[in-house]
Amino acid sequence: MAGIGEVLVSALILVGAFFLFVGSFGLVKLPDIMRRLHAPTKATTLGIGSLLIASMLYFALVQGAPSVHELMIAVFLFLTAPITAHMIAKAHLLRNRALQRRVPQPPGGQSWATLAPRNENPQAPPARRP
Numbered sequence: 001m002a003g004i005g006e007v008l009v010s011a012l013i014l015v016g017a018f019f020l021f022v023g024s025f026g027l028v029k030l031p032d033i034m035r036r037l038h039a040p041t042k043a044t045t046l047g048i049g050s051l052l053i054a055s056m057l058y059f060a061l062v063q064g065a066p067s068v069h070e071l072m073i074a075v076f077l078f079l080t081a082p083i084t085a086h087m088i089a090k091a092h093l094l095r096n097r098a099l100q101r102r103v104p105q106p107p108g109g110q111s112w113a114t115l116a117p118r119n120e121n122p123q124a125p126p127a128r129r130p
Contacts, residue, residue: 005061012054019047033092041085048077 023046026039052070059067093099 002061005057009054009058009061012050012057016047016050016054019043019050021047023047034089037085037089041081045077045081049074052077 020043023039023042023044026043027036030036030039052074056067056070059065059070093103
């Protein structure tokens with residue numbers, strides 16, 4: 001492997017390790033769940049992305065052919081991390097009544113929660129959840 005390639009792979013591994021450390025540290029030290037979401041979704045995703053790029057580059061330089069496995073892992077990671085963070089934030093908002101009162105309500109007087117039962121008939125009792 002060429003000297004420049006080794007330096008580049010090493011630099012990507014160090015950058016990835018740094019972002020993984022920052023993301024893990026933030027996950028442990030940040031005070032509440034809404035702030036903790038940023039650590040694994042931002043920093044850790046960048047760290048894993050950097051390590052995957054380093055792995056792809058290493059195998060491209062050593063074997064002469066790019067590895068598709070790392071690319072598939074990166075695509076899966078970059079698609080699932082924001083969706084997971086959104087679902088965790090939504091669950092936190094649904095369970096925290098004090099936070100629900102501070103969140104601005106959408107126009108039209110409807111609830112911002114997607115799980116809130118819609119009451120079509122104002123005289124009818126609210127729908128019961130199973």
